[in-house]
Amino acid sequence: MKQMIVHCEPKLTQMALLEEGKLVEFAAERSQNHGLVGSxxxxxxxxxxxxxxxxxxxxxxxxxxxxxxxxxxxxxxxxxxxxxxxxxxxxxxxxxxxxxxxxxxxxxxxxxxxxxYSLPGRWVVFMPNADYVAVSKKVSKDQERSRLKMLGEEIRQKGEGVIMRTVSEEEHPDAIFGDLALLREQWAAIQKRAEAAAAPALLHRDLSIVQRFIRDVFDPQHDQLQIDNAKEAKEAEAFLEEIAHGSHLPVNVYQGQEHIFKAFGIQEQIERDFSRKVILESGGSIIWDQTEALTVVDVNTGKYTGGESLEDTVTRINLQAAEEIARLIRLRDAGGIIIVDFIDMEQEKHRQEVVDRLEAGMSKDRTKSHVVGWTKLGLLELTRKKVRDDTAMLQAKPCDHCDGTGRISLLGIH
CATH class of the missing domain: 2.40.50.140 (Nucleic acid-binding proteins)
Known part of the structure; x- marks a missing residue:
């Protein structure tokens, strides 16, 4: 079960996504700085x-x-x-x-x-001019891929493009067609505004972070949505009904005295997972450093010494770190080039196990990523598509003394 926990302030909305109680995604959006992507x-x-x-x-x-x-x-x-x-x-x-x-x-x-151009819906992504049908790579069954491919060809009009999303797997054709019909209406409205507007002009704004997460990851039948603002909860409920084609799906309004993030154990996880140093369950640690174009992650043994041999000890820590790094990349929304300095392993099979564990963890990520492989220096290189600015940056501001470098300068006149 997934839980979407939403905290609303007058100028800021924060959303946390939990899977089995563990924080896997976090997003923040300022009301005066609505995200541009998709608009x-x-x-x-x-x-x-x-x-x-x-x-x-x-x-x-x-x-x-x-x-x-x-x-x-x-x-x-x-x-x-x-x-x-x-x-x-x-x-x-x-x-x-x-x-x-x-x-x-x-x-x-x-x-x-x-x-x-592309307009994502609940079940499909509509591309007005793409002229092809594609099926999400995460739909693994050949028979289902063929069904969705044929369905896409049936429902699209000449020149249109359609991507069948992962959630469309086993979905009824009527729901998919209804989703596409709504997206066609959106595109027609955008074209109509474009004809009348003088440049520069906003024609269509993408959804808010809450609506995007409801559309992309929320399963109304099994997941839970908690919002600490009655007005926002009502709007989310209306959006849920819209994408669920009229079904009434209530949203829980949190009314506790304690901050909603503390009540659901999120604040503690945020403080841990967004730290430069993250301690693993085994006692090992991950050191996380980030620049505008590059993220560097260093894995250390820390206090962990258990294992039948040095190779066994190192491999166990690296496997645990790989799983945690995959979650943190998704949680921190890291993008661009990512370099991971795992602890050196002698055996190639252990190196492959680490890559497999990392790829398995990153397969849950909706953002496109690619594990490039090991460099000549024994570092693991990967890339992840960078779309939005780091939501973590909304939680902090650069230090007045070190200007964000993490150092207090002793240079100059004293």
Whole structure:
């Protein structure tokens, strides 16, 4: 059973996802800084850069959005030209264009946008211009994959693209078709607004964090949703009824005196799991350091000394660390390049066991990731798609003295 625990403040919403009582995802969103990913804008091209094969688009925010040439070409790879055309033949300065945000502004970079439009629903992802059907890789049964593929071909119209989501497995065709019909209506409304609006203009805002999690991971029949705000609970209940096609599914309103995160044991887990040093159950430890582009994780034996031999001891710690690191990557929403310095192992079979354990843990993650493999220095390299800024950053601000470096400077005049 999963539990969604939501804490609401006037300017901040925080959401924790528990699986069997263990914290696996955490998200925070400020009311004045609603996430951009998934939102549609009518923008104006302000600069075309042939040397970068990219353009900058004004969508009405402080920083112009970045549009790469690949995101201007047809979304179906089979329909793209063999040789990539120059960006200046596709876009011109002053041109108005509908774009969708695919990556939040991070650091000094503005948002990244695309013309490969997609609208996710409960059961399917609708891509108005993609012209293909795909089935989630997490649907493992060949017979079910074939059924969903055929169903997708039946319900899509000419030129449309559809991705059958993991949750569509064993789902009735009527529910899937109803989901697609709603997404078509959304797309029609976006097009209508685009025709009437002057650039730059917001055409469609993506869902709130609570609605996204309800849509993507919440099972109304088995999971539990607790919100400590009656108004937000009512809105969540209405959204649940909408995606469940009219079924009444009550949301629990938390009314306890204690903070909701303390009542469900979340605060303690947040303090532990977002620390630089995380202690494993065995006594080993994980050290977590993060920069804008790179995350480095170091595994140490700590107090753990049990095991039949040094190799056995090291392997046990690494396996436990691999499982925990997979959870923490998902929880912290780490992205980009991730390097893990496991404790050195002599036997190749043990190294493979560690990789297998890490991949098994990361298979539960909805964000795309890839374990690249071991480097020549014995480090494990992996990548994970970076879409949104770290929610953990909403929990803290850079130190006034060290400016976020973790050091107090002793340089200068004293």
């Amino acid at each position: 549609f804008y009518k923008g104006r091209v302000v600069n075309v850069l042939p040397g970068m094969q990219a353009a900058f688009v004004d969508i009405g925010h402080k920083k112009n959005a970045f549009l790469y040439v690949d995101d201007v070409l047809h979304p179906n790879l089979e329909k793209q030209p063999k040789e990539k055309p120059p960006i200046e033949t596709l876009l011109r300065v002053g041109q108005e264009i509908v774009v969708q945000v695919m990556k939040e502004p991070l650091g000094s970079k503005g948002p990244r946008v695309t013309t490969h």
